[in-house]
Amino acid sequence: MNSLDDSAALPPPSRDIKTIVNAGLKRRHAAERRFRWFGLAAISLGLAFVVLMFANIIGKGYPAFWQTFIELPVAFDPAVIDPEGRRDPKALADADYAALIRASLRGLFPRVEGRRDLRELYGLVSSNAPFRLRGQVLDDPALIGATRSVWVLASAKVDTLIKGNINRTLDESLRPISDQEIAWVDRLIADGRLEQRFNTILFGNGDSREPEQAGIRGALMGSFYTLLITFLLSFPIGVATAVYLEEFAPKNRWTDLIEVNINNLAAVPSIVFGLLGLAVFINFFGLPRSAPLVGGLVLSLMTLPVIIIAGRAALTSVPPSIREAALGMGASKLQMVGHHVLPLAMPGMLTGSIIGMARALGESAPLLMIGMVAFIVDVPRGFTDPATVLPVQIYLWADLPERAFVERTSAAIMVLLGFMILMNGLAIVLRKRFERRW
Amino acid sequence: MRKQKIILAIAAAGALAGVAHAQSARDYISIVGSSTVYPFSTTVAEHFGKANAKFKTPKVESTGTGGGFKLFCGGVGVQYPDISNASRAIKKSELENCAKNGVAEIVEVKIGFDGIVIASSKKTKPMALTRKDLWLALAKEVPEPGTGKLTANPFKTWKDVNPELPAHKIEVLGPPPTSGTRDAFVELVMDEGCKDFPAIKELEKSDGKKAKAACGAIREDGAYIEAGENDNLIVNKLVSNLNALGIFGFSFLEENLDKIQGEAIDGVPPTFENIAAGKYPVSRPLFFYVKKAHVAVIPGMKEFIAEFVSQKASGNEGYLSNKGLIPLPKDQHTQVAADANGLKTLAP
Numbered sequence: 001m002n003s004l005d006d007s008a009a010l011p012p013p014s015r016d017i018k019t020i021v022n023a024g025l026k027r028r029h030a031a032e033r034r035f036r037w038f039g040l041a042a043i044s045l046g047l048a049f050v051v052l053m054f055a056n057i058i059g060k061g062y063p064a065f066w067q068t069f070i071e072l073p074v075a076f077d078p079a080v081i082d083p084e085g086r087r088d089p090k091a092l093a094d095a096d097y098a099a100l101i102r103a104s105l106r107g108l109f110p111r112v113e114g115r116r117d118l119r120e121l122y123g124l125v126s127s128n129a130p131f132r133l134r135g136q137v138l139d140d141p142a143l144i145g146a147t148r149s150v151w152v153l154a155s156a157k158v159d160t161l162i163k164g165n166i167n168r169t170l171d172e173s174l175r176p177i178s179d180q181e182i183a184w185v186d187r188l189i190a191d192g193r194l195e196q197r198f199n200t201i202l203f204g205n206g207d208s209r210e211p212e213q214a215g216i217r218g219a220l221m222g223s224f225y226t227l228l229i230t231f232l233l234s235f236p237i238g239v240a241t242a243v244y245l246e247e248f249a250p251k252n253r254w255t256d257l258i259e260v261n262i263n264n265l266a267a268v269p270s271i272v273f274g275l276l277g278l279a280v281f282i283n284f285f286g287l288p289r290s291a292p293l294v295g296g297l298v299l300s301l302m303t304l305p306v307i308i309i310a311g312r313a314a315l316t317s318v319p320p321s322i323r324e325a326a327l328g329m330g331a332s333k334l335q336m337v338g339h340h341v342l343p344l345a346m347p348g349m350l351t352g353s354i355i356g357m358a359r360a361l362g363e364s365a366p367l368l369m370i371g372m373v374a375f376i377v378d379v380p381r382g383f384t385d386p387a388t389v390l391p392v393q394i395y396l397w398a399d400l401p402e403r404a405f406v407e408r409t410s411a412a413i414m415v416l417l418g419f420m421i422l423m424n425g426l427a428i429v430l431r432k433r434f435e436r437r438w
Numbered sequence: 439m440r441k442q443k444i445i446l447a448i449a450a451a452g453a454l455a456g457v458a459h460a461q462s463a464r465d466y467i468s469i470v471g472s473s474t475v476y477p478f479s480t481t482v483a484e485h486f487g488k489a490n491a492k493f494k495t496p497k498v499e500s501t502g503t504g505g506g507f508k509l510f511c512g513g514v515g516v517q518y519p520d521i522s523n524a525s526r527a528i529k530k531s532e533l534e535n536c537a538k539n540g541v542a543e544i545v546e547v548k549i550g551f552d553g554i555v556i557a558s559s560k561k562t563k564p565m566a567l568t569r570k571d572l573w574l575a576l577a578k579e580v581p582e583p584g585t586g587k588l589t590a591n592p593f594k595t596w597k598d599v600n601p602e603l604p605a606h607k608i609e610v611l612g613p614p615p616t617s618g619t620r621d622a623f624v625e626l627v628m629d630e631g632c633k634d635f636p637a638i639k640e641l642e643k644s645d646g647k648k649a650k651a652a653c654g655a656i657r658e659d660g661a662y663i664e665a666g667e668n669d670n671l672i673v674n675k676l677v678s679n680l681n682a683l684g685i686f687g688f689s690f691l692e693e694n695l696d697k698i699q700g701e702a703i704d705g706v707p708p709t710f711e712n713i714a715a716g717k718y719p720v721s722r723p724l725f726f727y728v729k730k731a732h733v734a735v736i737p738g739m740k741e742f743i744a745e746f747v748s749q750k751a752s753g754n755e756g757y758l759s760n761k762g763l764i765p766l767p768k769d770q771h772t773q774v775a776a777d778a779n780g781l782k783t784l785a786p
Contacts, residue, residue, distance in 0.1 A: 093491070119755075131488065167696060174560075174696045209481040209761070286517060289468070290497060371470075375480040377487050377495035378466075386466065386497040396500070399668050400477060401689040401762060406670075 057417075061410025063163045067199035067212065068154040070125060070188060072104040074133065075147040087141050097130035097137075101152070108193075109184060120181055124188075126153035126212045153201070154194070156211040156404035158185055162196065165403065176403070202411060206379045207393065211404030214397070216412050218379045222292055222372070222387030223361060225380060229296020230360050234303040235353050239342075241304075242311025242349070247337050266305035273302045274366030282370060289371035290386040298366050303356040310352020314345040347434035351427045358423040362416065364391035390416045464516040467496035467742055471506025471523030472618055474552055474687060475724050478752075478763050479523050485757065486738070486745045493738035498523075503618045510727065511536035520732040520739060524725045525552065525618040533784070543730035543783040547743065548774050549752050551764040553688035553713040553721040554623055555700040556610075557673075562680050565596065565603055568704050569719065573631025574599045575608045576662050578655035581637040588637055591657045611665040611672045612685035622722045623685055624654045627703075630719070673698060688713065688721075689762025713764045721764065730781055740779075747775035 078085065081095045105121050106112070112121050129152035136150070137143055157177050160166055162185070172179050188194040205215030249255045277298035281287045287294050318341050326336040367373065372388050373396065380387035388396070390412065397409040469479055480498045487495025501509065503524045510522035511532060518541075528546070536544065556567065574580055575596065579588040596603035613620040632638045632653035641649040656662050665672045669686040676684045677697050684698075688708060691700050700708035704719055712718040726746070733739045745751055752758050754765050766774060 128488075170696050176693065176695070209477065209484050282517075288464075288517065290499065371499050371501075373500055375476070375483065375498035375500075377484055386468075398670065399473070401669070401687075401693045403693055 057410045057413050060407055061412075061414045062407075063165075064202060064407040064411035065199050066163075066196045067201060068159040068162045068194060068196050069151045070154045070158070071149050071151050071193040071195075072101065072125070072129075073107065073147060074100050074104045074150045076100065076133075076137065076143045076145060077103070078144050081137060081144050087144075089138065092137055092141065093134065095134070095137075097133040100133055101125055101129050109187075117180070120178065121184065123155055124158055124181065124184060126155050127210060128153055128213050151195075153212055156402065157181070158194075159212055160404050161185060162194070163407075165407075202408070206377045207375055207388070207396075208377060209375075209400075211402050211408060214405070214408055216390065216393060216415060218376055219388050219390045219393035219412070220415075221380050222295075222376075223389040225292035225383055225387060226295040226299060226389055227357060227361060229293060229383060230299040230303055231353070231357060233296065234300035234307055234356070237300075238304050238307030238353065239311055239349055241308050242315060243337055243342065245308070246312050246315040247341065248333070262305050262308050266309060269365075270302055270363055271365040271369065273298050274369030276301065277366060278369045288384055288386075290374050290376075290388075291384045292380065292387045293383040294370050295367050295372050295387070295389065296383070298370060299360040299363060302363065302366065303353075303360050306356035306359065307349070307353050310356070311345070311349045314348025314352065315341060317348065318344045344436060347430050347436075351431045351435075354423055354427040354430070358420055358427075361389075361419060361423065362391055364389070364395055367392055390419075465737055466494035467521065467736055467738060468519040469496055469498045469521040469523065469726075470501045470509050470519040471499075471521075471726070472503040472525040472724070473500045474503075474525040474618055475523035475549070475726065476500040477689065477761055478549065478724070478758050479726065481758060481761050482742070482746045482751055485751065486742050489745070490738065490741060493741065496521075496738075496742060507532045507535075507727075510729065511539055511541050513539045514541055514729065514731045516735070518729075520729055520736050521742075522727045524727060525622065525722060527723070527725060528727060528784075541729055541731070545728040545730055545743075545778065545781050546784050547726050547728065547747060547778040548766065548770075549724050549726060549746065549763065550758070550766050551713055551721045552724050552762075553708050553718055553764060554619060554626065554685060555688055555691045555708040555720070556683050556685055556703065557676060557691055557698045557700050558683050559676050559680050560697055560699050563604070564699055565701055566705065567603075567701050568600075569627050569631035570634065571596070571600045571603065571631075572627050572703075573653070576610060576656050577628065577632065577653070578657045579652060581635050586635075586637040588641075588652060591659070591661075593661075606681040608661040609663065609679070609682040610661065610685065611663045611675055611682055614664040614666065619685070619687060623720070624656070626720045626722065628656070629653045687762070688764065692762050710759075710764065714767075724763070728778075728781070730783055733781060743778050743781075747771075747778045749775075 077100060080099050081097070082088075082091060084091065102118075102122055105125065106118075109121060112118060132152055133150065154162075158181075161168075161177055161182065166175050166177055168175075168182060185194065201213060202215050203220075204217055205213060206218030208214040245255060245259070277294060281294045281297055282289055287297075322340055322344065323336055326340045327333070331339065367389060373392050374386060374388055375396070376386050376388055378385070394409055394412045394416065397405045397412065467483075469483070471479075476498060483496040483498050487493065499506075499519075503526060506519075506522040506524065507528060510519050512518045528544070533544075536542075556572070558564070574591075575593060577591055580591050580593070581587065582589050593599050593608060595605045595607055597605040599608070612623065629650070638649055638653060641652060663682075665675065665684070669690045672684040672686050673690055673694050676682055683701070688700075688710075691698065691708065692710075702708075706712050706718045708718050708720075713721045728739070728743060748756070749771075750756050752763065752765055753771060754768060756765065759765055765771060
């Protein structure tokens, strides 16, 4: 017994390690499982927030793609449009088309009387309806004297009611639309004079203070011009800088300093570039405020470091053997870079630039400083026209009191996100298709 | 390579020519200034642009009142704005700055009033607040009951402030110090609410500046929550937090009457009629300022001013009243319109 006890007290060394390992194994497995769970939890939490955000934005913004229209029988009364009967385009343009709309609404609801009630009745139709009639008459003066049924834009109030964003059961004083207005709208629905259509206005119009007439065309064009300037400036300069620093520049203290600075610039908060743009481009050079030209200049300052860093990474990934082979065949250094290295590095550079441009597209802070936070109705037609950009338009709409702007804000966010996904997708496609690995 | 160079050169020349062109003649009106006036100014700009096909629609920037005057007073010339919106009258220092930069003739146009409301969720019982209650609840330092000495604000609930009020935690969402609405709230509520306390009165006698600072200082211990400049955000927070009060412009109350209610201040509820009649105590006038030297240079300035002061825009039942502007009384409006159309300048 004793001897057996002794042998148990001194187990062979191999068994000892095994027990130690076995004892710790459970703990190590648990730690590993725990780590996996943490990772999974983090990812699910992140995904949940993304889903929540998308659901919220799409749920709010989806109705904005539909817009309510009202059909009105409009009598193009010659006495109102062209009392002199000369069909003079100027007289036709200046005529009181709102009177035609008013007459038509009174015809549909003949029992409405009194200034206040009539004002409410006229308020069913958007204030741009007369301009639509004017456009029709100017296109076709033969309309004068005829009676046509015209689909005109409903006011934001009616649109909000149709979309179910106003609680009908509330007391009249608590909702923005009165009982009789609801009764009129119900009449119009019963008569088939009211329908929802795809909202082309959202994509065709500039900004407006009337929600039903507000669109993102102006902001989209502003973003387009701004990004065009940004790309035209930052891509060639960025690529040239990357090529020079990577292939030609001597490695000394100066180039080290420049490299550190470029890396730092990429991390500078974007608002700082806005302040710089205000001081340099507007106050010193006297460029116009609110212009895509200045916006583009500021954003290219912001994008340049990103493109340079991406460009240098792409250049270093080209194997040195290709450079040596080219030089060995008697190519000059410029030929080596231009014919061999740059084409191979281009997909990587383009990917970096597109990602930089996508960042510039979503940027609003630096543009606040240079006056691009502005109400601009006219769609910009050049680089010096006053303009705003998509993220700033979202910011401006989010701050307006009218309820109907909430859905438009979300719709604009959806469009912006769409462009972002498109650009990032393009970057991924470029990388997958053209990038070569050695 | 050569071809590319030529194209680049042409592009650069084109861009420069475009810039030069834009600077020599601006054919649209440039407006800057208060974010409170922005919704009204933009509405008029849009109406003006639609009604007058020969003029471009003015550009309206939202820079805040102070920022607007800084730009406006930068000088005379097309690169400076023509009109500055303001949610308060121009200050003496700003006028001096203007004069220093050669902007001598300025036309002041009063367009109406804006009410500042203190609102809560519709689901709670309204509180009958006075400006004194509000000051006691929000001031950084209040007089100690016994001694009257100013000490750090000890009040936690509204009941502590005034026994008639409910025992809710004091929680007020309001604009940050950079906002014109905050300035107006301090001036119209805080400065008025503190007046009757003996401690403040004594301080007033000895050191007016200190008294003003004591009245206007808002507590920073979490009872007053700076909610940013976005008033829609405050409205949303009120809906989810039943005990909180929010401070914002009247137009946001009007748009959200189904969710929130305006609290009566000193017994007067914030309604359109009360503000227009001058009964509601927390309301302020809104202005825009015109650079007279630009009127002859920028096309459409005279017409734009005429549109803004017309009866159909800022008049009693004008389209701005639909956007939440409280119009001026009728005789005052007529006077303002006449002065504005006659370009009557401010006395230097």
